[in-house]
Amino acid sequence: MNAIETRGLGKRYRRTWAVRGCDLTVPAGQVTALVGPNGAGKTTLLRILAGLATPTAGTATVLGAAPGSRQARATVSAMDQTVPLYRHLRVAGQLAAARALNDQWDADLAIQRLSALGMATSARVGKLSAGQQAQLALTMALARRPRLLLLDEPLASLDPLARQDVLGWLMTRVAEDGLSVVFSSHVIAELERVASYLVVLSAGRIQVAATVDSLLDTHLALTGPADGVDDLYDQVEIVTAQRAGRQALVLARTGAAPPGWAARPVTMEELVLGYLREPAARVVPEPGLEIAR
Amino acid sequence: MVTVKPDYDGLSPIVFYLDRGSGVPTYLQLVHQVDYALRLGFLREGDQLPRIKDVTRTLAVNPDTVMKAYRELELRGVAAGRPGVGTFITQAPDIAGLKQMAGLQRKLTGWLGEAAAAGVDELGMKALFASALRNFSDGGGAARLPGRDGSDAHGGGVARGARQDGGAA
Amino acid sequence: MSVLRMTRAAWYKHRFSVVGVPAVFLLAALALFADSVVQRHWLSVHHLSGCLVANATTGGSWCHSAAWASLSSPTQTPNVIAVAVLALPVLAGLFAGVPWVAREFESGAFRFTWTQGTGPRLWLLGTFGPLVLLAAVSAAIYGAAAYWWYQVAQWQAGTSIWSWRWSSFELTPLSIAAGPC
Numbered sequence: 001m002n003a004i005e006t007r008g009l010g011k012r013y014r015r016t017w018a019v020r021g022c023d024l025t026v027p028a029g030q031v032t033a034l035v036g037p038n039g040a041g042k043t044t045l046l047r048i049l050a051g052l053a054t055p056t057a058g059t060a061t062v063l064g065a066a067p068g069s070r071q072a073r074a075t076v077s078a079m080d081q082t083v084p085l086y087r088h089l090r091v092a093g094q095l096a097a098a099r100a101l102n103d104q105w106d107a108d109l110a111i112q113r114l115s116a117l118g119m120a121t122s123a124r125v126g127k128l129s130a131g132q133q134a135q136l137a138l139t140m141a142l143a144r145r146p147r148l149l150l151l152d153e154p155l156a157s158l159d160p161l162a163r164q165d166v167l168g169w170l171m172t173r174v175a176e177d178g179l180s181v182v183f184s185s186h187v188i189a190e191l192e193r194v195a196s197y198l199v200v201l202s203a204g205r206i207q208v209a210a211t212v213d214s215l216l217d218t219h220l221a222l223t224g225p226a227d228g229v230d231d232l233y234d235q236v237e238i239v240t241a242q243r244a245g246r247q248a249l250v251l252a253r254t255g256a257a258p259p260g261w262a263a264r265p266v267t268m269e270e271l272v273l274g275y276l277r278e279p280a281a282r283v284v285p286e287p288g289l290e291i292a293r
Numbered sequence: 294m295v296t297v298k299p300d301y302d303g304l305s306p307i308v309f310y311l312d313r314g315s316g317v318p319t320y321l322q323l324v325h326q327v328d329y330a331l332r333l334g335f336l337r338e339g340d341q342l343p344r345i346k347d348v349t350r351t352l353a354v355n356p357d358t359v360m361k362a363y364r365e366l367e368l369r370g371v372a373a374g375r376p377g378v379g380t381f382i383t384q385a386p387d388i389a390g391l392k393q394m395a396g397l398q399r400k401l402t403g404w405l406g407e408a409a410a411a412g413v414d415e416l417g418m419k420a421l422f423a424s425a426l427r428n429f430s431d432g433g434g435a436a437r438l439p440g441r442d443g444s445d446a447h448g449g450g451v452a453r454g455a456r457q458d459g460g461a462a
Numbered sequence: 463m464s465v466l467r468m469t470r471a472a473w474y475k476h477r478f479s480v481v482g483v484p485a486v487f488l489l490a491a492l493a494l495f496a497d498s499v500v501q502r503h504w505l506s507v508h509h510l511s512g513c514l515v516a517n518a519t520t521g522g523s524w525c526h527s528a529a530w531a532s533l534s535s536p537t538q539t540p541n542v543i544a545v546a547v548l549a550l551p552v553l554a555g556l557f558a559g560v561p562w563v564a565r566e567f568e569s570g571a572f573r574f575t576w577t578q579g580t581g582p583r584l585w586l587l588g589t590f591g592p593l594v595l596l597a598a599v600s601a602a603i604y605g606a607a608a609y610w611w612y613q614v615a616q617w618q619a620g621t622s623i624w625s626w627r628w629s630s631f632e633l634t635p636l637s638i639a640a641g642p643c
Contacts, residue, residue, distance in 0.1 A: 031355055050577055051576065051577065051581075052573055052576060052577065068576075068581065068582075069581075070581060073577060073578065073579055073580075073581055074579060076577075077577070078577045080570070080573045080574075080577075082570045082573060084570045084571050084572070084573035084574035085571065085574060086571050086574070087571070098578065101575065101578035101579055101580050102578050102579035102580075103579050104579070137574075144578075144579075164353050165353075167353035168349065168350040168351060168352070168353040169350065170353075171349035171350065171353055171354060171355060171356060172346055172349055172350045174349070174355070174356055175345060175346045175349045175356035176346060189313060190353075192318070192319060193311065193313075193319050193352070193353060193354045193355065193358070194353060194354065194355050195355065196355050196357050196358075216318065262427050264316070265316070265318065267316050
């Protein structure tokens with residue numbers, strides 16, 4: 001079963017399409033990084049998958065169920081960008097409410113995690129720092145024992161140590177429970193360690209949707225003479241090229257360096273930035289990988 | 294806040310780290326660190342490698358990546374997994390290989406001394422080496438560099454000298 | 463089952479309102495009831511009990527003049543009370559109704575609730591269902607008491623108060639709903 005399947009998914013607000021023509025097939029058990037500029041539609045896409053927004057066009061399923069359906073809500077946990085919580089309650093009350101609202105609730109996990117974080121259950125949720133609220137929301141999302149986690153910028157309010165700790169905790173849950181995770185993030189450097197699947201969203205459309213391994217295996221960073229770039233277009237599939245004086249740096253989808261060019265493996269950061277710079281370039285999950293311009 | 298302490302419950306003699314800026318894929322970094330530990334004697338035959346769940350927790354790394362690293366070590370004949378228990382070192386590097394490595398390192402140190410005397414700084418030395426390495430592999434040289442996935446036609450063993458990819462050791 | 467769970471969650475979140483608002487209404491109802499009892503006693507003492515079945519617009523003006531003729535009435539400021547009786551539901555709507563609705567939407571907390579095991583439909587039923595029920599029941603009790611009180615008070619209050627025998631019943635829940643809007 002696929003964690004996420006969308007066909008032609010689109011959502012329009014008044015006159016603009018926040019997401020459009022999204023075809024996505026993310027296998028289960030992946031940690032998917034959702035990357036894109038602000039306003040690219042990441043939040044909209046995640047909200048549709050979470051059942052918080054209804055699509056204008058197309059279809060989507062999460063773990064085989066319709067988003068927002070009872071079956072989906074039983075197996076999918078979501079944490080919205082706004083970190084929704086009952087801010088007038090105390091932490092204990094918030095946990096009690098969550099317990100009341102869910103059939104499956106791992107109270108031990110929640111309590112252990114919060115005490116490991118040093119969060120007092122008598123604290124008022126509204127008075128917690130942004131980082132602590134994010135930790136609380138994340139803890140509750142995981143205490144529901146989901147099979148799929150949808151997180152919209154979960155690390156945004158966290159300090160570097162907390163980011164490391166949260167990612168480590170998430171990865172442990174992935175290792176032990178086979179959890180699938182989709183999270184959007186602006187910090188690309190973290191993604192190579194953590195993500196196994198990459199989705200790049202740009203202006204509401206999917207630019208890249210593939211496993212990290214396949215992407216890193218099929219792309220190379222080429223360095224060579226700036227005046228050789230034009231010729232290079234005939235030899236390899238170029239994603240993006242940067243020229244500076246005499247030297248050029250090219251991100252190419254190829255297995256070997258053409259003569260006159262030096263190749264090295266590309267990093268996730270270079271790959272993502274390269275595609276973001278060229279909105280027309282695509283890696284779509286059709287049979288084989290194809291770059292369409 | 295929570296302080297993350299590498300805590301392998303004393304199961305493994307080594308601890309992994311990650312060099313994020315190096316551009317070397319994560320799984321390869323782990324492979325090289327095992328390699329390095331073996332050469333320096335931190336790891337010996339029969340030692341257990343850190344458990345996958347411990348590594349994922351402390352380094353915040355995808356468990357598949359650790360599994361990939363351990364599979365690579367198995368392919369090289371260095372380690373073997375015991376289901377339900379862990380991954381263990383099966384083969385210590387042979388002494389001849391270590392001696393060869395020591396000799397190569399001496400020669401390299403000599404070259405570095407010459408370069409420094411000629412006024413080349415560290416960056417210059419790295420650029421010189423990188424350029425030579427490129428020419429060596431492009432020209433087909435005496436030995437081919439293995440591909441990105443670390444697979445090597447010769448397989449097995451640890452001491453493979455200049456044929457290490459990434460060069461992170 | 464899930465509706466009960468939602469109700470428990472809603473109760474827990476809004477527990478002060480759920481207890482406070484009906485309490486206020488009941489207290490007000492009791493006050494009106496007590497006042498009315500005193501007034502009716504006064505009426506029977508002055509042999510004016512017949513005025514109860516009449517109403518201010520159609521009844522004999524002799525009730526009016528009799529009421530005004532007697533020197534004092536048990537209630538000092540019927541107009542003030544009349545205004546308060548009218549205002550209470552609106553105030554309840556403002557001070558209790560607003561938090562009930564606002565908390566769910568303005569804080570975006572519904573984005574949490576809607577992704578839990580119980581979904582939007584049950585959330586509506588479980589959250590607003592019992593609250594509306596409570597409001598209706600409080601309104602009914604309050605309205606009955608107000609009507610009963612008005613039967614006497616209409617003779618003492620100013621003529622500008624229109625016939626609101628029925629209005630208390632409908633007005634109270636409407637005011638509670640109007641408050642949040």
